[in-house]
Amino acid sequence: MATTALPQRGYLHDDTPNLGEWIRSWLFTVDHKRIAILYLLAINFFFLLGGLAATFVRIELITPQGDLMSSDVYNRMFTLHGVIMIFFFLIPAIPAVLGNFLMPLMLGARDLAFPRLNLLSWYLYMFGGVFALSAAVLGGVDTGWTFYTPFSSTYSNSNVILTITGAFIMGFSSIATAVNFIATTHKMRAPGLTWFRLPLFVWAMYATSLVIVLATPVVGIALLLVAIERIWGVGIFDPALGGDPVLFQHLFWFYSHPAVYIMILPAFGVISELISTFSRKRIFGYEFIAFSSMAIAILGFLVWGHHMFVSSQSVYSSLVFSFITMLIAIPSAIKVFNWTATLYKGSISYRTPMLYALGFMGLFVIGGLTGIFLGVVAIDIHVTDTYFVVAHFHYVMVGGTIMAYLGGIHFWWPKMTGRMYNEIWGGISALIIFVGFNMTFFPQFVLGYLGMPRRYHVYPEEFQILHVLSSAGATVLAVGFVIPIIYLMLSLKTGRIAGDNPWEATGLEWRTSSPPPTHNFEAIPVVTTEAYAYPPEAAARDAAEWRPGSPL
Amino acid sequence: MAKTSTSAGHGAHGDGAHSEHAAHAHISRGTYYRVFAALMVLMALTVGAWWIEGIVALPRLLGVAIAMAIAIAKTTLIVLYFMHVKVSERATQLYAAAAFIGFAIMVIITMGDYFARGWPPPPGPLP
Amino acid sequence: MATTTPTTPTATPAPAHEHGHEAHGRELLHHFESAQQQKETATLGMWIFLVTEIMLFGGIFMAYIVYRWAFPDVWAEAAHHLNTPLGAVNTVVLLVSSLTVALAVNAAEEGNRRRLLTMLGITLLLGATFLVIKGYEYSEKFAHCAGAANPVAWVTGGARLGESECLVPGRNFIFPEAHGAEGAEAGHGTADSYAQPQAGLGSPYQLFYFLYFVATGLHAVHMVIGLTIVSILTFIAWRGVITPTYYTPIEVGGLYWHLIDIIWVFLFPLFYLVH
Numbered sequence: 001m002a003t004t005a006l007p008q009r010g011y012l013h014d015d016t017p018n019l020g021e022w023i024r025s026w027l028f029t030v031d032h033k034r035i036a037i038l039y040l041l042a043i044n045f046f047f048l049l050g051g052l053a054a055t056f057v058r059i060e061l062i063t064p065q066g067d068l069m070s071s072d073v074y075n076r077m078f079t080l081h082g083v084i085m086i087f088f089f090l091i092p093a094i095p096a097v098l099g100n101f102l103m104p105l106m107l108g109a110r111d112l113a114f115p116r117l118n119l120l121s122w123y124l125y126m127f128g129g130v131f132a133l134s135a136a137v138l139g140g141v142d143t144g145w146t147f148y149t150p151f152s153s154t155y156s157n158s159n160v161i162l163t164i165t166g167a168f169i170m171g172f173s174s175i176a177t178a179v180n181f182i183a184t185t186h187k188m189r190a191p192g193l194t195w196f197r198l199p200l201f202v203w204a205m206y207a208t209s210l211v212i213v214l215a216t217p218v219v220g221i222a223l224l225l226v227a228i229e230r231i232w233g234v235g236i237f238d239p240a241l242g243g244d245p246v247l248f249q250h251l252f253w254f255y256s257h258p259a260v261y262i263m264i265l266p267a268f269g270v271i272s273e274l275i276s277t278f279s280r281k282r283i284f285g286y287e288f289i290a291f292s293s294m295a296i297a298i299l300g301f302l303v304w305g306h307h308m309f310v311s312s313q314s315v316y317s318s319l320v321f322s323f324i325t326m327l328i329a330i331p332s333a334i335k336v337f338n339w340t341a342t343l344y345k346g347s348i349s350y351r352t353p354m355l356y357a358l359g360f361m362g363l364f365v366i367g368g369l370t371g372i373f374l375g376v377v378a379i380d381i382h383v384t385d386t387y388f389v390v391a392h393f394h395y396v397m398v399g400g401t402i403m404a405y406l407g408g409i410h411f412w413w414p415k416m417t418g419r420m421y422n423e424i425w426g427g428i429s430a431l432i433i434f435v436g437f438n439m440t441f442f443p444q445f446v447l448g449y450l451g452m453p454r455r456y457h458v459y460p461e462e463f464q465i466l467h468v469l470s471s472a473g474a475t476v477l478a479v480g481f482v483i484p485i486i487y488l489m490l491s492l493k494t495g496r497i498a499g500d501n502p503w504e505a506t507g508l509e510w511r512t513s514s515p516p517p518t519h520n521f522e523a524i525p526v527v528t529t530e531a532y533a534y535p536p537e538a539a540a541r542d543a544a545e546w547r548p549g550s551p552l
Numbered sequence: 553m554a555k556t557s558t559s560a561g562h563g564a565h566g567d568g569a570h571s572e573h574a575a576h577a578h579i580s581r582g583t584y585y586r587v588f589a590a591l592m593v594l595m596a597l598t599v600g601a602w603w604i605e606g607i608v609a610l611p612r613l614l615g616v617a618i619a620m621a622i623a624i625a626k627t628t629l630i631v632l633y634f635m636h637v638k639v640s641e642r643a644t645q646l647y648a649a650a651a652f653i654g655f656a657i658m659v660i661i662t663m664g665d666y667f668a669r670g671w672p673p674p675p676g677p678l679p
Numbered sequence: 680m681a682t683t684t685p686t687t688p689t690a691t692p693a694p695a696h697e698h699g700h701e702a703h704g705r706e707l708l709h710h711f712e713s714a715q716q717q718k719e720t721a722t723l724g725m726w727i728f729l730v731t732e733i734m735l736f737g738g739i740f741m742a743y744i745v746y747r748w749a750f751p752d753v754w755a756e757a758a759h760h761l762n763t764p765l766g767a768v769n770t771v772v773l774l775v776s777s778l779t780v781a782l783a784v785n786a787a788e789e790g791n792r793r794r795l796l797t798m799l800g801i802t803l804l805l806g807a808t809f810l811v812i813k814g815y816e817y818s819e820k821f822a823h824c825a826g827a828a829n830p831v832a833w834v835t836g837g838a839r840l841g842e843s844e845c846l847v848p849g850r851n852f853i854f855p856e857a858h859g860a861e862g863a864e865a866g867h868g869t870a871d872s873y874a875q876p877q878a879g880l881g882s883p884y885q886l887f888y889f890l891y892f893v894a895t896g897l898h899a900v901h902m903v904i905g906l907t908i909v910s911i912l913t914f915i916a917w918r919g920v921i922t923p924t925y926y927t928p929i930e931v932g933g934l935y936w937h938l939i940d941i942i943w944v945f946l947f948p949l950f951y952l953v954h
């Protein structure tokens with residue numbers, strides 16, 4: 001409406017006279033889009049690093065003996081992998097990159113509510129990252145990403161404090177982002193943009209932010225207490241000093257179960273956008289999807305004890321937790337059903353983002369359903385701390401969050417950079433990732449069910465074939481992750497100019513130029529329609545116009 | 553949902569631009585002084601209750617309940633008047649409440665486990 | 680829901696935003712449409728941040744509840760070694776400072792710069808007083824660990840402490856012999872065995888002091904941050920940045936200050952008023 005692609009300079013336009021100015025124009029920017037790019041680079045760096053650690057883990061597991069590394073080094077390796085992937089990749093990935101870039105655009109605002117706080121969050125992230133990395137360089141940590149006491153507080157001889165400090169600081173980075181998102185959603189919506197016209201991505205980010213704000217400080221204090229306990233040799237989680245180590249688990253999982261929703265809710269948001277756009281249909285059950293995000297955010301606070309079934313937690317508590325865990329699967333399922341219904345009679349185009357979205361749906365369903373297995377106390381006691389759990393959470397985190405992240409990056413790449421990526425390579429790598437992923441993690445369900453415990457580097461001979469399969473799959477997966485890096489970089493120079501709305505999508509972000517100007521919109525847009533206002537006949541018309549080789 | 557319809561009705565910028573009703577509601581200095589007086593009274597009460605408990609043996613739980621009730625009363629006064637939540641917009645009120653609800657969830661569920669578990673275990677060898 | 684919402688497609692088009700700051704005061708940041716919106720956004724943002732602060736202390740309170748529930752006798756006894764009069768004075772100091780902050784906001788609203796500066800100044804003084812008193816209480820405990828009867832004696836090498844006592848958690852922690860078995864039948868049974876006076880680090884007495892030092896220490900850190908904020912506010916108020924149309928910094932900084940006060944309102948009865 002009010003906006004058009006006036007020839008205005010995009011946010012990437014560089015008018016700095018010299019290198020120093022150029023660096024400053026990036027490192028001191030308060031433009032949410034530039035901060036998103038900073039985050040994109042930093043987060044992908046951490047992703048590669050975490051991937052490297054995973055590679056070593058998988059190589060070690062090819063043989064049943066501990067030949068590549070000692071058990072101690074192995075512990076440090078999987079901890080490095082877990083800490084980096086969870087705290088420095090999965091939790092910030094979609095909010096900090098896509099959310100930062102898109103929230104103001106989707107809301108029709110010129111920036112987030114607190115631009116300087118936004119920049120601060122990036123610095124906090126980097127600062128936390130430096131701590132975590134220095135811990136790794138100085139010899140690593142061996143507690144696992146869960147930092148369970150009393151091992152972490154009393155017995156471990158590794159760099160627990162440095163790592164904890166890193167995670168603590170990084171927590172405040174997420175908090176800064178979340179404060180910004182909530183305030184922006186409440187106060188900065190464009191005229192006419194009512195709550196029920198918001199894109200579902202915004203709803204998802206809002207729910208995520210709520211979880212971040214309520215949960216993150218608790219893990220912060222829990223980690224702080226562990227650090228104090230270590231530094232001064234005093235005890236609050238140390239049973240020898242009258243403390244209760246299980247209290248740490250309560251505080252930790254009070255955050256870390258909601259944290260899995262911090263990872264998956266943004267992914268839900270991305271998938272809603274992709275499914276609707278590439279089916280050319282109004283999303284089915286908008287309100288259900290929106291409210292299920294909020295329901296997950298709230299219910300997510302009531303189930304943390306399902307991680308503690310074998311921790312000496314009371315069995316009565318376990319039963320209640322188990323029951324609520326079943327309940328929380330409902331809103332997740334509502335989403336999947338609604339997406340499926342959106343696909344029905346849609347004009348589906350199998351562009352790269354859509355391939356990721358479809359992959360997500362399949363893999364998330366497997367991950368979610370195995371989560372329900374694990375939520376049943378009797379089954380969980382059998383498979384807890386086995387590869388079954390490892391497979392479960394990789395299905396939701398890699399098959400869910402990372403698939404959605406990649407899908408989102410491809411979908412909004414033309415908006416972020418103004419250029420199209422190579423669609424053929426995009427499709428190929430999406431397929432490679434899907435195959436590689438399943439090859440890596442499906443065998444782990446079997447392994448876990450057969451009794452292979454997690455966090456061991458030596459295992460009985462009979463598991464070798466499944467482990468080798470898994471490691472081979474990891475290689476395929478790695479190839480799948482590297483290809484996009486290459487063609488996305490190339491597209492910056494050689495990609496086709498995208499135009500403002502290459503996908504013919506709805507949504508305010510597509511109404512401004514690609515890449516958007518610094519202040520996002522020439523004039524603040526006025527919203528008069530619901531989100532996803534695809535004309536009812538759009539899908540049918542597309543089908544009639546379809547001919548072999550057409551891109552849509 | 554009330555919020556939805558208002559902001560839709562006004563077609564306004566965010567929730568905010570039309571909330572004149574809340575924005576200029578104003579707490580007078582007199583109110584601040586009265587609230588402060590109430591805080592001082594509560595302060596005296598809580599110390600007084602503690603002092604009395606030192607003399608007559610009250611059930612321990614009662615003592616904690618009194619102290620907490622007074623602390624909560626103080627907090628409510630500060631939040632509503634000094635922090636202006638009484639005259640703030642709905643979203644702010646919601647978040648002010650959310651903090652305490654979140655904390656309550658944590659306490660109720662965690663303590664539920666402790667009550668059911670019977671911790672700390674009696675010392676000595678396991679039965 | 681969305682469909683039933685009465686929707687008037689905006690009759691008046693959104694005000695085109697002028698880039699240049701003639702249209703509004705220089706305080707209005709470019710991405711806001713009105714000063715009103717900016718103020719409400721800042722207030723909401725601060726409150727969301729305060730939620731995280733409450734949950735941060737919430738973790739400590741959670742631990743406190745667990746251990747107090749488990750060791751009620753230990754708690755009652757341990758608390759007697761805190762300086763309740765000083766704690767009470769500090770509570771009053773903070774409550775007064777909350778009043779002065781509220782009055783500062785009021786003065787800013789009314790555009791009374793002198794009163795604003797006075798109130799902020801008093802707040803700074805009260806905040807500093809709080810920290811001095813708190814620091815004295817801490818130093819008492821450290822002095823006892825060093826064997827001195829009080830902080831002054833610690834510095835001057837004066838009077839020694841009669842019985843050995845060190846209430847700072849750590850390897851030297853030692854709780855003075857319990858003064859009679861008070862309330863042995865109260866509380867829940869299993870804890871009693873732990874409540875036998877055990878002097879050293881391995882006793883639950885240590886938990887009380889651990890929580891005391893962590894909670895009040897974290898609170899003191901917040902006080903220091905709060906004092907820094909109020910100093911900055913005083914500076915900008917002195918520079919004349921604050922006007923009746925733009926006093927958001929005072930309002931938002933004040934919220935933070937009140938939160939610190941609220942935390943203390945709970946810490947005081949939980950640590951100093953235990954029987």
Ligand code: HEM
Pocket residue numbers: 146260261263264306307325326328329332367368369370371372373374375376380383384385389392393396397400401
């Ligand atoms: C349908 C929803 C889900 C249910 C019912 C569920 C259930 C469970 C249960 C019961 C466990 C504990 C297994 C054990 O330790 O014995 C578990 C572990 C885990 N889940 Fe889920 N889950 C669900 C979704 C998710 C999602 C969406 C994610 C992340 C994006 C996730 C990430 C994890 C992680 C990381 C662990 C392992 C933590 C660890 O011990 O290191 N889950 N899940």
Ligand SMILES: [Cu+2]
Pocket residue numbers: 256257260303304306307
């Ligand atoms: Cu969980």
